[in-house]
Amino acid sequence: MTPNTAARTEDRSIEEGNLVSGPDAPFLLTTTVPCEYVRHSSMAEVFLTSCRRSGATRFTLTGQWPRAHAFFNGPDGRHDPLQAAETIRQVALYLAHAELGVPLGHHFLPCDLSFTADPDELAIGMVPSDLSIDANCTDLKRKGSRLVEFGLDITIWRGGRALATGAVRFVCASPGAYQRLRGTVPDPLPAHRPSEVAPAAFGRGLPRDVVLALSEHPGRWRLSPDPDHPVLFDIGDDHIPPMVLMEAARQATLGLLVPGCSLTLTAMTTEFLSYAEFNRPCWIEAAPLFVQQADSMSVLVTGRQDGRRVFDAQVSGTVSRG
Incomplete structure (x- = not known):
């Protein structure tokens, strides 16, 4: 040929x-x-x-x-x-x-x-x-x-x-x-309010990668992603994307750790129940489920907005100290 x-x-x-x-x-x-x-x-x-x-x-x-x-x-x-x-x-x-x-x-x-x-x-x-x-x-x-x-x-x-x-x-x-299904015109993307927490507390290196902001209650945060983030908001959405909610679940789990500890994520099971809308408070709550071993943990993370559950996630991982 x-x-x-x-x-x-x-x-x-x-x-x-x-x-x-x-x-x-x-x-x-x-x-x-x-x-x-x-x-x-x-x-x-x-x-x-x-x-x-x-x-x-x-x-x-x-x-x-x-x-x-x-x-x-x-x-x-x-x-x-x-x-x-x-x-x-x-x-x-x-x-x-x-x-x-x-x-x-x-x-x-x-x-x-x-x-x-x-x-x-x-x-x-x-x-x-x-x-x-x-x-x-x-x-x-x-x-x-x-x-x-x-x-x-x-x-x-x-x-x-x-x-x-x-x-x-x-x-x-x-x-x-x-x-x-959506009914009304969705809210526009909000102006970003940087988190008051150091990125390292949520396992991140850059402030723009933090998707949570502090609340007055331990184990509770307000969902606050940066709408200009080049990865999390790579394409136009009329609601908070699912991957942002999964990242919020991981960060909330890390937020429960005592200083000096880190988490290696090994599993996550997420159920999406409704849309997380822009410009309305979405609260992320995390609570330990059980400790399987001295170096393992499992956490239930729930997102709520307007009194309804947006998603549930069970997050599991290995904890390292020091």
Whole structure:
């Protein structure tokens, strides 16, 4: 085969989509999936690189985590465990659009998202972490041909070893249905009020990464994210995004620790009950559930707004002292 013939063959394969999908498609680690499929405007925030179907309801995806990230920067030379939750969210939205027939412009209402991460498998190496992701669709519900609800069970692998597992469930709504659900015009993004607490108290290095502000009660904070944050508010939303609520749950858990202690997040189970609106106080409350061992803790975090529960999260991790 001449070089020109090979080039034409490759061009035809690209046009036919053979390099992106299909059972015999090679995996690509040189580009990301489309930003709009995972609701990001910046390519730097897209962690998925390719996908292929491996069964009737099963898919295998590839992804990559950078060695350094502007927000997901875990401790002690490890990837941030919460980056697994963001990857799971991206897998769900991508598959919904690319494989399950949900049109762009439709909305996703999160029901729950959970993950367990192995800190020993999150070490950052000398190159970016290339990922293989197994996803199995569960509980697909349709009205006619339209998908209205679905769940996923997900395992994230690196180098043949599982570094995280998780599950997620979303309800899908057309623009019209979403508008009827929201009812009124949502509040605009508020002006940010910096937290009075040092970022290190919440495990963060920068003031803009803190999403909680002090209240008059121990174990209680006001949700106060920076609406200009380049990662947490990468794309326009009419409510507080779920990943902000999960970060709030982590920070509230850290807020319970005595000085000199740190937490390595290992698991979080989150149930989303209603939207957290802008410009109305949302209170984040945290209380220990139990101490499994001397170096482990589990905390229940609840968000409330206008007297209703917005979300519940059970946060677990390993505590280090000194």
